[in-house]
Amino acid sequence: KLAKLVDQKPMVVDKLQDKKIPYATLCKTFALIESTTKRLEILEHITNLFRSVVEATDGDAKTLLQILYLCINKLCPDYEGLELGIGESLLMKAITESTGRTLAQIRKEYHESGDLGTVAKNSRSAQKTLFASKPLSAQQVYSTLKEIAQITGGSSQAKKVGKIKGLLVACREDEAKYLIRQLEGKLRIGLAEKTVLAALAQSVTIFKSRDKKAKSLEQQLASAVDVVKAVYSEIPSYDLIVPALFEYPVEKLAEVCKMTPGIPIKPMLAHPTKSLTEVLDRFEGHTFSCEFKYDGERAQIHRLADGKTFIYSRNSENMSQRYPDIIDKLPKANSKTSFVLDCEAVAWDKVKQCLLPFQVLSTRKRKDVKEEEITVQVCVYAFDCLFYDGKPLLKEPFATRRSILHQYFNEVQGEFSFARNIDTTQIDDIQHFLDTSIEENCEGLMVKMLDGEESTYEPSKRSRNWLKVKKDYLTGIGDSLDLVVIGAFHGRGKRTAVYGAYLLACYDPDREEYQTITKIGTGFSDEALSTHYTFFKDHVIDGPKRYYAVGDNGIKPDVWFEPVQVWEVLAADLSISPRYQAAVGIVDGSKGISLRFPRFIRVRDDKKPEHATSSEQVAEFYNRQMSFKAKDGGAGGDA
Numbered sequence: 001k002l003a004k005l006v007d008q009k010p011m012v013v014d015k016l017q018d019k020k021i022p023y024a025t026l027c028k029t030f031a032l033i034e035s036t037t038k039r040l041e042i043l044e045h046i047t048n049l050f051r052s053v054v055e056a057t058d059g060d061a062k063t064l065l066q067i068l069y070l071c072i073n074k075l076c077p078d079y080e081g082l083e084l085g086i087g088e089s090l091l092m093k094a095i096t097e098s099t100g101r102t103l104a105q106i107r108k109e110y111h112e113s114g115d116l117g118t119v120a121k122n123s124r125s126a127q128k129t130l131f132a133s134k135p136l137s138a139q140q141v142y143s144t145l146k147e148i149a150q151i152t153g154g155s156s157q158a159k160k161v162g163k164i165k166g167l168l169v170a171c172r173e174d175e176a177k178y179l180i181r182q183l184e185g186k187l188r189i190g191l192a193e194k195t196v197l198a199a200l201a202q203s204v205t206i207f208k209s210r211d212k213k214a215k216s217l218e219q220q221l222a223s224a225v226d227v228v229k230a231v232y233s234e235i236p237s238y239d240l241i242v243p244a245l246f247e248y249p250v251e252k253l254a255e256v257c258k259m260t261p262g263i264p265i266k267p268m269l270a271h272p273t274k275s276l277t278e279v280l281d282r283f284e285g286h287t288f289s290c291e292f293k294y295d296g297e298r299a300q301i302h303r304l305a306d307g308k309t310f311i312y313s314r315n316s317e318n319m320s321q322r323y324p325d326i327i328d329k330l331p332k333a334n335s336k337t338s339f340v341l342d343c344e345a346v347a348w349d350k351v352k353q354c355l356l357p358f359q360v361l362s363t364r365k366r367k368d369v370k371e372e373e374i375t376v377q378v379c380v381y382a383f384d385c386l387f388y389d390g391k392p393l394l395k396e397p398f399a400t401r402r403s404i405l406h407q408y409f410n411e412v413q414g415e416f417s418f419a420r421n422i423d424t425t426q427i428d429d430i431q432h433f434l435d436t437s438i439e440e441n442c443e444g445l446m447v448k449m450l451d452g453e454e455s456t457y458e459p460s461k462r463s464r465n466w467l468k469v470k471k472d473y474l475t476g477i478g479d480s481l482d483l484v485v486i487g488a489f490h491g492r493g494k495r496t497a498v499y500g501a502y503l504l505a506c507y508d509p510d511r512e513e514y515q516t517i518t519k520i521g522t523g524f525s526d527e528a529l530s531t532h533y534t535f536f537k538d539h540v541i542d543g544p545k546r547y548y549a550v551g552d553n554g555i556k557p558d559v560w561f562e563p564v565q566v567w568e569v570l571a572a573d574l575s576i577s578p579r580y581q582a583a584v585g586i587v588d589g590s591k592g593i594s595l596r597f598p599r600f601i602r603v604r605d606d607k608k609p610e611h612a613t614s615s616e617q618v619a620e621f622y623n624r625q626m627s628f629k630a631k632d633g634g635a636g637g638d639a
């Protein structure tokens, strides 16, 4: 496959003036990617686009960076917090005003297609224009999108509409469709991050070795892809990686793009388990440690060499404004040098000197928290040290990272503690430790590999070297699921004034779609039902989004919603079902997986819809359940 890529000529880009890349070239690639689900084909299309851009601009890193951001529908790294996500009503206004159609027409078509992009495209092509505008360049689209995202303050809506109209009138063919989707922040063409990284590595490597023989190039490509993926996991910033890739040989990339305080890494995640015996089976013959699994919010704390401190969430959002108190008190734990700590911020009852559940923490504002107004106190539980005194520690064994943490930081009662741990292989001791963790308001245990190669820190990976054991696991399917609310059913009887049940979906990051998994009507208090109704009635949309996988015979709710909220849900069982689409194609060719007896637990507002339980995880839960049933001599699902 790589050889084929090398032999291929990049598509010819009709350059506009000043090395400008036509936006139409990108849109052609988007359409090609959208038309297939084959990973390798997608990789070829995106590599071809990047190669063409690099050739046409004679290796201009800035242009490639902008094009890459357009492909992944972002404007900058996540931690900078600049996002698109323009609301539908604003976009409809811009489409109406720039195409001369009525709002009623736009709404009707949107209801039919579920895609405002397609509505914009059709509206543009139905429009007769006397003078053709200059073609849009990709660079111009990128900078205008950035300007739009930065507009704040008085009459910002009108200013945004003005800029959107300016772009729309210049759109031809598919451009309006993709432009509107980008403005919504919902391009969703089925382009996975790992594919973008591979395309980036390949296109720049091919460009830099233009005169060399293809044979050696093949090996170079494979290793360049590995290097770029590894570097990105330590320093997830295209702003730094793209220019460095042009400037330095790829073998040097890991040296110049090293983990740096101030740039959050994607956190390591844990695998769920269903029993302590499963944990012991996995870790047999290894040393491991059991820690309390605190019930708070993940906090990656970065202290820079100049003393500035930043706190990042599980999703790499900058949370420093939410926790001024942590930043203020941190010097008591360590005031000496730069570091990155992986921690859980947990609500703390100062009077009773005990931990409080996550629900209490979630009442704290997300931004602009003033220290004097704080009512919910927070204690930081540090469980890992990823960088200390100028040195990245990711590749060190956990035992080393933990002893650095314990050696160089001081515990401060109610403010900064180390995660409680025991290092034992005795199941009775572990069971007792698990019970204690629950008594102390924790969720259960995290069990971690302590020594050797398998105990390094694996950014962004849900690793088998970290297992979680939750109290709820021991019944039900092994873990709770975090699912996206995409629709609702009108309530009856006592519930007539609210939605009576909801439709939930998991997320497939490769296909970039939400797949239906269950209808849920249990676990809600009257108060919760009314809160959800008030929240969701403002997010009703005319029909299902084009990236909602519902299936032809699927369950259809009475109302559809924007994907805006994630719910934690417990279930008794998983089964194969023709009426749902979760993990379709993984366990069964046409049927999906559904939940039996789902129960609402809580809203997870620390998770974005894209961070919901993935289709792959759902399939894994199902397979594990089946293997447990097989062991118990039970039968399969109820397909």
Ligand code: ATP
Pocket: 267, 268, 269, 270, 271, 291, 292, 293, 294, 295, 296, 297, 298, 299, 314, 344, 383, 419, 446, 468
């Ligand atoms: P959930 O939080 O529902 O378990 P998740 O997908 O957010 O799911 P997991 O990988 O499943 O994350 O569980 C790990 C989470 O548990 C971490 O993100 C962290 O916030 C929290 N946590 C609490 N205590 C610890 C600990 N001692 N070590 C690692 N993570 C911990």
